[in-house]
Amino acid sequence: MDTGTETAADAVETSLAQTRRAFLHKAALLGGGALAASGAGVFVSDVLAHPASDIEIMNFALTLEYLETDFYDRARRGEFGRLNEGVQLFAEVLYAHEQAHVDALRAMIPAAGGRAVAAPATKFPNLNQRSFITTAIALEQTGVSAYGGAFPLLKSDDVKRAALSIHSVEARHASYARLVAGTLPANVAFFPALNKQQVLERAKPFLA
């Protein structure tokens, strides 16, 4: 970079911005961080750039819920190998919840004048009980961050209420998955938000 034309203040600004971007990237990779970093700051500029409609947001959430439903359905049917009693129950409970979220969104989207997207084709790597649980943690944390990032964008009070009601259940799931994995169930004081692009990057490996 040619710094010759920059004033000292410019150089400081540039370096701070780079540090901040690097941090945000790191926080996102780690799936956590502090409120200000991944939450509102990113998000407010995102709102101005991409005003998404409630229907678009609900369809995006629906895609994630389809993905989660399919994931737990495969798990509970034994596709990832035999699960012990506690893990089997975890898969059954989360399957039922994610399916209920799918049903709710599929009912709300047409009620709001939209058309619900179809379930995506999915693919999951060869998983065993252990990697099933770690993948569940990743998926649930992505879900929490997706709803957390989308909530401030929502316009209709009915949609906000539904999103809030689902969002905290996804957070419970994330903690439940971490409990099952035997790791610290609540590892951050502020849960990070992700924008649509960041969520897609995390979901992409599972979309066929």
Added chain:
Amino acid sequence: MTQLNYKGIPVETDAPLDDMVGRLEESRAGFLQKAAIFGGGVAAVASGAMAFPSTARASKASDAEILNFALTLEYLEASFYAIAVDKAPLDNRARRLARVIRDHELAHVDALVKTIRDLGGTPIRRPEFQFLPNVVYANQQAFLQTAMALEDTGVGAYNGAGPALTVMAVKAAAASIVAVEGMHAAWVRGVAGTAPAPEAFDPLLTKEQVLAAAGPFIA
């Protein structure tokens, strides 16, 4: 209905996954340091949103009022866990839970105080709370039952307040905090041996419902 058994949940260990947690803490510490350089974390974000053209003065005031209500709950939770860490006869697993959640609730208190000020409001002072030892922390089960009630109420309170929030950064902050309250609720439930996520949808509580649940603790 099937009898659900949550006893299959293992006790948390410092397993490999905790490496991830450790890295996360490092990055968070690094961020907080940087946030100071940037002139404040939540504060900076909130003031950024205040520059948002559509934000009216009245909405800032109403958001501050809602956050003051949330602040009451966060003070209640933080006080409860602080006393429990100090006085409740807890095993190692429950003690770790109490310590970690206490620290989270204290962080929420700080964040809400700063955000309320940024909104032009006056943060309430820490209320006096009364915790009856026999009911609340005489033994581990009493502690867990109270913790469960407080966390489930906290989730329902933030959820219920959410649709009324108007300032973009406040909505983002509330979402960030309620998710952590949901994680706490599931954790407490798991340690208590009950369903961490009992329903597919969490309720949205009204202010009256929250007061009915939390009121007995507020002196």
